[in-house]
Amino acid sequence: MRSAQSVYDLRKANRNRVYRFLYESQGDQTVQDVSRSLSLSLPTVNQNLNELMESGLIDNSKIASSSGGRRPRLLSVIPSARCAVGVEISPHHMYLVVTDLRVNEMGFRVVSRPFEATADYAASLAGEIQSLLAGLGVVQDMVLGVGITLPGIINAANTVLEYAPTLISSPLELSFLREAIPYAVKFCNDANAGGFAEWWDQPEQPSMAYLSIGRGIGGAILVNGTPYSGARQKSAEFGHMCIHPGGRTCSCGRVGCLEAYCSTAVLSNHLGISLADFFHGLESGDGEKSSLWKRYLEDLSIGIVNIHTMLDCDIVLGGPLSPFLGKRVEQLKNHIDLLDPISHTSQHVRLCRYHEKSNGIGAALKYIDDFVSNI
Numbered sequence: 001m002r003s004a005q006s007v008y009d010l011r012k013a014n015r016n017r018v019y020r021f022l023y024e025s026q027g028d029q030t031v032q033d034v035s036r037s038l039s040l041s042l043p044t045v046n047q048n049l050n051e052l053m054e055s056g057l058i059d060n061s062k063i064a065s066s067s068g069g070r071r072p073r074l075l076s077v078i079p080s081a082r083c084a085v086g087v088e089i090s091p092h093h094m095y096l097v098v099t100d101l102r103v104n105e106m107g108f109r110v111v112s113r114p115f116e117a118t119a120d121y122a123a124s125l126a127g128e129i130q131s132l133l134a135g136l137g138v139v140q141d142m143v144l145g146v147g148i149t150l151p152g153i154i155n156a157a158n159t160v161l162e163y164a165p166t167l168i169s170s171p172l173e174l175s176f177l178r179e180a181i182p183y184a185v186k187f188c189n190d191a192n193a194g195g196f197a198e199w200w201d202q203p204e205q206p207s208m209a210y211l212s213i214g215r216g217i218g219g220a221i222l223v224n225g226t227p228y229s230g231a232r233q234k235s236a237e238f239g240h241m242c243i244h245p246g247g248r249t250c251s252c253g254r255v256g257c258l259e260a261y262c263s264t265a266v267l268s269n270h271l272g273i274s275l276a277d278f279f280h281g282l283e284s285g286d287g288e289k290s291s292l293w294k295r296y297l298e299d300l301s302i303g304i305v306n307i308h309t310m311l312d313c314d315i316v317l318g319g320p321l322s323p324f325l326g327k328r329v330e331q332l333k334n335h336i337d338l339l340d341p342i343s344h345t346s347q348h349v350r351l352c353r354y355h356e357k358s359n360g361i362g363a364a365l366k367y368i369d370d371f372v373s374n375i
């Protein structure tokens with residue numbers, strides 16, 4: 001005889017199977033489709049569908065076209081039934097994105113505000129989140145949570161920003177942010193979040209490396225569909241691999257790091273211009289910028305080839321630089337082809353899908369993935 005707990009667990013597992021089947025389906029389904037595909041009885045399917053519809057997660061308002069006899073109702077998930085918020089905190093800005101369960105962007109906002117480890121900063125962020133959600137007509141019960149990315153290493157307990165040279169000079173307790181926001185909050189490394197966003201819902205690439213290129217350079221590693229964080233949450237700090245021994249000083253204090261040569265600051269801040277201005281000048285045939293861009297690509301290629309030599313997987317390029325690569329990615333691939341000692345090809349390199357929104361979307365996805373997996 002089954003215990004009450006085992007019966008509950010079985011019902012929950014079946015409910016999750018039904019929801020995930022509809023979530024992952026390419027089109028609308030009928031009750032018979034669900035029953036046949038999952039090998040569940042019609043009464044079991046109907047019971048779970050009723051529970052999901054009562055929770056406002058499933059729609060059955062559409063009716064199939066006639067093929068003789070009674071026309072069945074069509075089932076589909078309601079993407080807007082829940083949403084999640086992703087926040088990217090950078091040294092000078094807050095980037096907020098809201099996505100529904102299908103990762104459709106519902107709203108996006110950029111707020112210019114230098115980072116401060118203060119209650120006033122936290123209250124400002126909470127206010128921006130609430131304002132964005134209110135403008136979208138989102139009520140509190142619809143929000144799964146707020147994922148916040150930071151440009152550094154966060155401890156395993158998800159409570160302390162241990163290292164972030166572009167943001168802080170010493171470890172920082174993150175409770176001041178969590179306590180100000182009236183939703184569940186998770187913190188994550190910005191590049192790790194971006195990598196998760198680019199990997200998620202891509203079954204054809206179970207393993208990949210994500211290289212985020214901005215003022216800081218970081219990344220993520222996913223192996224067989226699982227993020228690899230490392231023994232101390234410090235994996236994929238690609239920006240601090242040495243590409244030029246004895247070279248430029250990096251923000252980390254060492255010399256010769258990839259970040260010292262391929263931070264976007266090399267193309268913009270160091271010249272006193274914006275990144276857009278740099279590429280406008282490059283497009284106009286500016287000789288100085290063309291020479292700088294050539295050296296930049298050579299250095300970036302070294303880093304990419306090193307990553308591929310070690311990991312032997314697809315590499316996705318993201319971060320603030322990615323929107324400007326576009327047609328220039330072929331230039332980069334030509335450099336990679338010359339340097340790669342093993343594959344002699346750059347077919348493993350591609351651009352990201354979400355560009356500057358990858359980090360925020362990845363942070364929001366942590367909640368969406370958990371919801372879909374455990375409903």
